[in-house]
Amino acid sequence: MTQVDVLIVGAGPAGYMLANALSHFGISKVLIIDKRDKRVSAGQADGIQPRTIEIFQGYGLAQRLLAEANYMCMAAMYNPDPNGGGIRCTERLPDITAPDARWPHELTLHQGGIEAIFVDSMRSRGLEVRFSTTVAEMELDQSLVGDPSAHAVKAKLVTTGTDGDQQETQMVQAKFAVGCDGAHSWVRRWMGHEMEGEQTDIIWGVMDGKPQTDFPDWRCKSPVHSEHGSCVVLPRENNSLRLYIQLDSSKGGGGEPGGRVDRSKYRLEDIQESAKQILRPYHITYPEIDWWTIYVIGQRVASAYSKSSRVFIAGDACHTHSPKAGQGANSSMGDTHNLAWKLFLTLKGLSTCHETLLGTYELERRKFAQDLIDFDKEFSSLVSGKPLSETHPEGVSHEKFVEAFTKFGSFSSGIGIRYEAYASGENVLLVPPTVEEQSLAKHVCVGQRVPTSIVIKAGDGRPMELHDTMPTNGSFRVLIWAGDVVEEPKALEAVKVASSVLSGSVKAHTPKGQAMDSVIDILTISTSKTETQFLQYLPLELRLGGDMRGWEKVYCDQPAYGGRTREQIGGKAFEHFGIAKDQGAIIVVRPDGHVSLITSIASPEKVRDYFGRFLKRFT
Amino acid sequence: MTQVDVLIVGAGPAGYMLANALSHFGISKVLIIDKRDKRVSAGQADGIQPRTIEIFQGYGLAQRLLAEANYMCMAAMYNPDPNGGGIRCTERLPDITAPDARWPHELTLHQGGIEAIFVDSMRSRGLEVRFSTTVAEMELDQSLVGDPSAHAVKAKLVTTGTDGDQQETQMVQAKFAVGCDGAHSWVRRWMGHEMEGEQTDIIWGVMDGKPQTDFPDWRCKSPVHSEHGSCVVLPRENNSLRLYIQLDSSKGGGGEPGGRVDRSKYRLEDIQESAKQILRPYHITYPEIDWWTIYVIGQRVASAYSKSSRVFIAGDACHTHSPKAGQGANSSMGDTHNLAWKLFLTLKGLSTCHETLLGTYELERRKFAQDLIDFDKEFSSLVSGKPLSETHPEGVSHEKFVEAFTKFGSFSSGIGIRYEAYASGENVLLVPPTVEEQSLAKHVCVGQRVPTSIVIKAGDGRPMELHDTMPTNGSFRVLIWAGDVVEEPKALEAVKVASSVLSGSVKAHTPKGQAMDSVIDILTISTSKTETQFLQYLPLELRLGGDMRGWEKVYCDQPAYGGRTREQIGGKAFEHFGIAKDQGAIIVVRPDGHVSLITSIASPEKVRDYFGRFLKRFT
Structure with a gap:
């Protein structure tokens, strides 16, 4: 029977942040597993917010991030040209949402690049991800939860061999387990917690690659409202580009009462054709496509984040939201940055009240996730909304969009995140000032x-x-x-x-x-x-x-x-x-x-x- | 017969800078050899001047240097306490000699740390030093020097096996060869050039280690003038310290007419005992000594820097001076930073006049070395001089020392180095402005x-x-x-x-x-x-x-x-x-x-x- 301090299920941004932080703090008995057979190398979450850069710096990892990522400092707003003929730039303005931040801009780097920074850091301390491995069973011994040094969690792990046939099982005992296993989290389902919130029928395509284009602002974050739908142009590392493109939901069965949009009805060509329409009079072609996907916007948060403060969930397992505000990887890494040091204090025997201490994780991060969903609902509807025009008097005006863009800046940058210091003392870690x-x-x-x-x-x-x-x-x-x-x-x-x-x-x-x-x-x-x-x-x-x-x-x-x-x-x-x-x-x-x-x-x-x-x- | 573009003899700061720069520019056929069996790991040259940091940044190497080195931003001047009882601090002031520099301070890092940065950079492009290897013979075919693509240099290399017995010889043909092989340069002797200048009978000891001390300014560059001699306290990376200590030259036979000071008469205990006397009333002990040596100050420059612009010398092979102004590694790396791109243009066939182009190396860098010697003579005598007092009315006053310290700053920082733009057009690369x-x-x-x-x-x-x-x-x-x-x-x-x-x-x-x-x-x-x-x-x-x-x-x-x-x-x-x-x-x-x-x-x-x-x- 293998014994570890912490079992981490899932090597995405949340899992990597946790594993790296724990090993950085000197917790050597960490096991991190992932069901995939290797790490992500393209696409997926890629926006790094100002606070996240500061967090990386705290762990000594920001220099490489800053060297490899693209800097996103400027925004260009596009709207229908009143003279017809497509879109035109209404305003160029700073994409600086956190003037107090040490690095006041966003960075973009594909998820594989972000994860590679963690992988190399962890490797220097001898910690590697065990790939092709899932949890098959988990048990929590409730009689042990009062003792922070007890191995209260038992898990059966299954590792698939390289040929896909052979399977090896292993029993592991852990003091704590954390599910960083994504929106369809096995750990969350095992805990029995529900995702609360709604699925929309708004559908978007996203596409990464190296373009040929005459779009003038391809190095700025450019939200585009056109008569043919909306898109967001996002510059990426190595002169590549990401496009978020709103797609016609009726094609996937959207708009039907009680219906759910069927993602499988959409192809890469749908994204490319929509992009072409929306960006007119500018031209764009993608000689190289690195990655693409289709997603339906859902805004949901888990009903609870832990079981007896011994098994936790973090990242997409706790909350899902639209990716357009660039929050995905940031909120996931923020979750486990919050949890890591509380586990560290507990495991090192420094705390007198580990349940109270670890309870602040849900207290702080679930409230943040709910705020994030509220923010995302409002912001997404503005991004997806039709532009204001004579035929759409209820549409999104340029002024309204810029106002929202600026207002949400402090929150979306991560710098404005504030955990509540309850006067009642509910959060032992924060003391409200007189x-x-x-x-x-x-x-x-x-x-x-x-x-x-x-x-x-x-x-x-x-x-x-x-x-x-x-x-x-x-x-x-x-x-x-x-x-x-x-x-x-x-x-x-x-x-x-x-x-x-x-x-x-x-x-x-x-x-x-x-x-x-x-x-x-x-x-x-x-x-x-x-x-x-x-x-x-x-x-x-x-x-x-x-x-x-x-x-x-x-x-x-x-x-x-x-x-x-x-x-x-x-x-x-x-x-x-x-x-x-x-x-x-x-x-x-x-x-x-x-x-x-x-x-x-x-x-x-x-x-x-x-x-x-x-x-x-x-x- | 192996053919290379450039043969570099000696892997010290000059040789590493050249090898790294050439490989960075895409010159892949570079052979760098060194007679030692591994690279230096402690002590030796360690001061990095502001311009050198900028040069490292140009090659993409400054981040690691800045992360690993110690920052030296402040100086503290010590002189005899007029009330007796030893020394006391006269003034603390910025050790900032180049306000225009991007990094306006010095860095200190042991030579092995500096070289490791080059080693890793070169390794990423497949270039490694061949250790335990010397040049036994060299030939220059004068009939080929007009053709930059000809392999005009022939060298016989000898590599000693790990047991020290076995020897392997290899004939190498090179388009160019550069001797970065130190003060006793084989390549310089082969060319027949003399070192011009003087040897003094001023003798110093230098010692690196982790001290126990109550000396208050051990994190500042602290020149100390005492009644018992002079020393310079230099903070180093990882809370270590370097001491330069003036020793009694009469012990080694100094002061005798025509005599030369015998370094072998001095031991570590001499340095430690002198330090103890000079630093009173403060105490210093060295539980850990990393490295120490004894040197006699010599100030000399080679009569010429090349043979037919096909074989060159650089670094200590060209010039020797006292180490106290922190110039050693900087002037050596400056030499080959100057030479590297001229070789690159020549080897890539981009120049119409390679002899004129390569001739500017000596024109620019020999003039610099002469200025450096002049500077060093004046500065060294001030550092070594007795403090001003009633019994030594000709001694060095605090005011005089601070004035010299400041005046030489721009030059010693490297920022002030200026190659002459001759009105006669003697230097094809520089055009004097109207x-x-x-x-x-x-x-x-x-x-x-x-x-x-x-x-x-x-x-x-x-x-x-x-x-x-x-x-x-x-x-x-x-x-x-x-x-x-x-x-x-x-x-x-x-x-x-x-x-x-x-x-x-x-x-x-x-x-x-x-x-x-x-x-x-x-x-x-x-x-x-x-x-x-x-x-x-x-x-x-x-x-x-x-x-x-x-x-x-x-x-x-x-x-x-x-x-x-x-x-x-x-x-x-x-x-x-x-x-x-x-x-x-x-x-x-x-x-x-x-x-x-x-x-x-x-x-x-x-x-x-x-x-x-x-x-x-x-x-």
Whole structure:
């Protein structure tokens, strides 16, 4: 009987994100299986939103993504030419929906390219996907669910040999299992949860390839409303292009009462013929087609996300929606990025209340999925809608579309995703701030991802993104925003008091023999200047208790040395966070980058109490 | 008999840069040999200057360098404490010597780490170093030197087997050979060239390791002048540290008339004991030593760099100097970065005058080496000098040292390196500008590396470093700085005329069947706005003659869309280059990034004539 910590069913974006994150955190007993005999190499989900790029960066994977993907920075809106003869460009505008993001634009890269980044990262730690493998049976021993170290899940796996005939079965015991097995999830059906919501009769075709075209804006995201239907033109890596094309649903039996559109009635030629009609007067041909498919828009979310907080579902197994807002892979990877560190804390025995902790996964991500569906319904109908005209006075006007496009930007970018901090304390991980606390860090929201800004490393003057000082490694961060401890005795005194309380928490929650920044990592950002050797003023506790690596824990909010003077960087972190330089603040950030709490530098006890609520004490 | 295009003797920084560049340009018949049985894994040259980072970026190698190296951004100057008791910090200041550089700071990474980047890059194209191999004999057939395609060099190579006994010999014929075989170069001796200059009796020890220390500025470049001698503290990757320590030369017989200091008289303990004395009152111990050595400062340059422009030397084979200005690996890699594209043009049969073309290598790089020696003499004596005090009124004052440190910055950073554009036309690759031409691009210098600035890609709104639009691939760039071709009919007309002449040059010098940007690549930077679809206004010639990849050749000088508003980027390229928006300019850039000529947008004939001087015509 093989024993693992986590069994992951399905190697798509959700499964890969989870497997990679767990192995990155040092959880070595992970088994990830997939029913396909190799990984996807073309097409499928491909839009990477700004927050997802930041998440990749946290795991050290963004550089390759940024090098291989196409940047999508501009949008061009096309509508019927009032003079007839087809479409024309109404407006070109930034496709920038998240000005606060570190990378404020979308990226496009085929799903195989995205997955290859995970595959190589996992391989460097010895983790590989077991392909051609499915779950045949699963059992959950309810008597064991209270013990996080128990192997409560039993699964029978079946692996098909390369010739397709031979089958091998294996019994596996897992502490936790996660179904990342897509819209038709076996794990979801095993749990008995339903998909709630509707199937529409709106049908779209999607096609990837290298085109020959005179369409002027083929390097912009171009939503096209024409008299012959709608399409979205999406630029892709390596000068390829994706087209989303609305098809005539009547051909597949749409519009009939109670009927369902039959996808099998449509062929590649239907997509190509529609594209030709919609894009007139421009021409497009596809000498090379990489991938194509037909889909009917459905907007549904699973009734629950877990069974006893031991078996979970994530990604398409939880929610389906239209792909046109570029949300598919992003929401799936967001699910397991949220779940991974909670499993990590549980498996490492760091938490006192694993069921409560793991319960926040559904609390946070199911609410997000419902918001996403609501957003998608509204946005999809605008994309699919007929253009406004004399014959269609109820149609979609250019102004209405641009308004929606902009309004939904913050949400669809992922930057605006905010988990609710219930005043009732329902979510143990998020503490709603008082009015006074919120005023200490005006631009920071509990439940949202923490902003970033360029700060200067005190020890060597190196400019760094604040996000890069907090790589995703499973630890919480306490950011102390301090005044000028060199010039202001009061500021120094406040930091000394806070550091004494906080280092008490660090010591209490760190298992013996582990690095002092492995569970709670204290970073200080000060208004002092690097020129003053101010590192020497700070209490040793803020520098890993005197460990020589501790110099990397202290930053200054000042402009970067030198650099091209025309592009001054640094010196705006306090301002960007909305923190007064003479007041300071403490901000706690979860391992997934979301803000837990905001409080005053004079109230370090609030931070101590926060961690005491769910982290185990070792002293 | 094996035939190769280029035989490279020696796999150090110079040899690796050359081998990698040639294979990157598509020269597949390269043989690189080294006498050692494996590559260096610790110590040795390790400082990477700002221009070298830019060069790595040109070959697509900077990301890994930036990820693995230590950033050195700050300097701390130490001098004797006037109150006695040892040294104290006099000043902390930016170690930023090249504010115009894309990365304005130094990097440190051990030589094995630098070389590994080349090794992996070369391996991806099937090129590996042949280790344990030396040249035993070499012959140059003078009757063949006029024919660039002839294998004029014959060499006998000897490879030693792994047991050290077996030897295998091989005869190799090469079109060109380059000795990158260090200060004791076999190739240089074979050519019969002398090293000219002096050996000093100043002796230094250098030591790499992971220290335990209370020295406060161990993450800054810290030159220390003490009553017990001088040292330089250099932070390194992975929290390690390098110390350069001046040793007592009398121990090795220095100071005797005509005597030479004997390095063998010194041991690791001498370095450690000196460090202890110099750094008082601070303490330092080295629980781990990675590497150490002793060297005597010599400042010499070879009398010539080639034999008949068929056999060359580069790197330490050409010049030796003290390592304290962090120039070693940089000047060596700079040599072969300069030579590589000239060999490439010759080997691809693109040049009409290969001897003149290859002759510019010595013309440019020997002059640079001489300047470097002059610089090094002055700087070394300041670093080695006794501190100013009552007993040493002739000593080095803090003010004098800081002044020299700053003055030499631009040169030592590599950004300030400027090859001379002789009015006599002695250097066919550089055209001295007239006063009027210089006024068109006030901040651009012929012979210096072209500046960079952020520009916006017209087709998709993506912000890019101008340097990144000109990756090092062997082609020349013609930068057309155009006015607003959408709003200004005159600006459009000027671009139309220029594009017609320039595209004539492109067609003439591009061999049949090759991409139209493979020899001369035209890029346009305009003051027009991306929102206007101005791409459509430009003549097709400026977009690769209508090839769909041509959209990547056109840029706008405007602020980037969105982005964190606190750090506006883009929109300052004309200003940074000193080009008037209503006037424009044409700038030609060589494949190594150095500026060839500056002229008016109304004088494209000057560009045509420039290329006509050394590039072959194919039509």
